[in-house]
Amino acid sequence: MAGLAVNVDHVATLREARKSSDPDPVAAAILAELAGADGIVVHLREDRRHIQDRDLRILRKIVQTKLILEMASTTEMIGIALDVQPEVVTLVPEKREELTTEGGLDLISNKDAIAETVGTLQDSGIPVSIFIDPDPDQIKVAHQINATMVEIHTGIFCDAKTTKKKEQAFTDIVNATKLAHKLRLGINAGHGLCYNTIKTFKGLREIDEFSIGHSIISRAVLVGMEKAVKEMSTLIKEL
Ligand code: PXP
Numbered sequence: 001m002a003g004l005a006v007n008v009d010h011v012a013t014l015r016e017a018r019k020s021s022d023p024d025p026v027a028a029a030i031l032a033e034l035a036g037a038d039g040i041v042v043h044l045r046e047d048r049r050h051i052q053d054r055d056l057r058i059l060r061k062i063v064q065t066k067l068i069l070e071m072a073s074t075t076e077m078i079g080i081a082l083d084v085q086p087e088v089v090t091l092v093p094e095k096r097e098e099l100t101t102e103g104g105l106d107l108i109s110n111k112d113a114i115a116e117t118v119g120t121l122q123d124s125g126i127p128v129s130i131f132i133d134p135d136p137d138q139i140k141v142a143h144q145i146n147a148t149m150v151e152i153h154t155g156i157f158c159d160a161k162t163t164k165k166k167e168q169a170f171t172d173i174v175n176a177t178k179l180a181h182k183l184r185l186g187i188n189a190g191h192g193l194c195y196n197t198i199k200t201f202k203g204l205r206e207i208d209e210f211s212i213g214h215s216i217i218s219r220a221v222l223v224g225m226e227k228a229v230k231e232m233s234t235l236i237k238e239l
Contacts, residue, residue, distance in 0.1 A: 002201075003038030004233050005068055005188070007213025012042075012050035025051065026058045028217075028225055033065055035229035039087070041211055043070035044080065045094060053080070060084050068211070070131075073110075073117040082124050089121050090129040090151055090188075090211075104132035104153040107141040115145035122148070129188055134169075134176035142185060149186030151211060152176050157200075158192030170200060181206040195219070195235060202239045210236060 008025040015023055029040040040063050042051045059067055069086040071077040072094035081089050091114065093105045107114055107130065118128045127148035132138040134152050142150045157169035173189070180187050189201070190211030201207065212232060220228035 002205075002207050002236050002239060003209040004036070004229070004236050005039035005041045005066070005190075005209050005211045006032040006037040006216055006229055007041040007043070007070075007190075007211060008032065008217070009041075009043050009050045009213055010217040012052070012055060016050055025055050026062060028220070029059055029063060031225040032216075032229045033063070035226040036233045037065060037229055038209065039066035039068050041068040041070060041090075041213065043092065044077065046072060046074065046076070056080070056084055060086070068129075073105075073114055078117060078120060081121060081126060085124070085126060088127050088129055088148075090131055091117065092131045103155070104135075104138060105130055107132060107138050107145070111141055111145060118145055118147055122146070127186075129186070131191075134172040136176065136179050139176055139179050139183065139185070142180075143183040147185060149188060149208070150180050151188040151190055152180070152207075153191050154189050154193055154197070155191035158194070158197045174204060177204060177206045195232065198232065198235050198239070204239070 008028045011023050011025040011028040042056060044051050044056055066087040068088045068090060069081055070090045070092050073091050091105055121128050129149040129151050130142050130147045131151045131153060132142060139150060152173055157173055160166040160169050177187055187207050188209045188211055189207050193210060193212045194215035216228050216232055
């Protein structure tokens with residue numbers, strides 16, 4: 001059965017809109033865990049637009065399931081990860097001008113640099129996941145550079161506007177998942193998933209964990225964090 005890792009970045013987005021102390025992503029993480037989340041995800045961005053260093057440090061102390069740090073492969077972030085020791089690091093591409101992560105890391109053009117980061121983090125005992133597009137060539141490079149797992153980018157599928165494009169994008173996800181499984185990589189999936197799109201994953205049992213933020217936090221604003229997490233967790237259990 002797949003797990004659910006809840007991304008609490010957007011609780012911090014709301015807080016940073018006023019540069020105040022509420023709402024606190026740490027409180028959201030506690031409620032998410034009480035509601036059955038299998039992990040808490042935060043993306044510490046270079047521009048600190050939502051999650052702050054203080055959040056990461058407190059989360060490190062209080063998260064009881066698994067703290068997953070999304071980060072760019074930069075010297076600053078590698079230093080923070082080595083210090084904080086999250087249970088997992090997920091390497092993502094990062095552009096200052098983007099609203100959210102726009103696509104997977106291009107491992108083909110950044111192979112050597114990413115391989116070095118993977119090695120450094122793994123040497124200190126941190127398993128490394130790499131966020132990549134559902135592309136067999138990217139999966140093969142993730143395997144070559146010894147990634148612990150991949151996180152398959154589901155955003156192209158979730159954003160597709162026509163049935164034909166949606167079907168093609170989902171076929172790409174299925175093929176990428178099967179290949180990653182064959183190569184014995186751990187498999188996570190995420191980006192853009194919501195309470196409807198998650199149902200498409202029924203039967204795709206190779207996926208170990210879904211990483212979901214925006215849809216859960218959006219629902220939580222209206223119905224509360226615990227209800228929003230429980231509803232998603234139930235849908236994942238039914239897959
Ligand atoms: N996975 C990765 C690598 C991400 O960058 C994000 C967004 O921070 C997510 C999953 C979660 O995406 P969403 O907020 O659309 O659920």
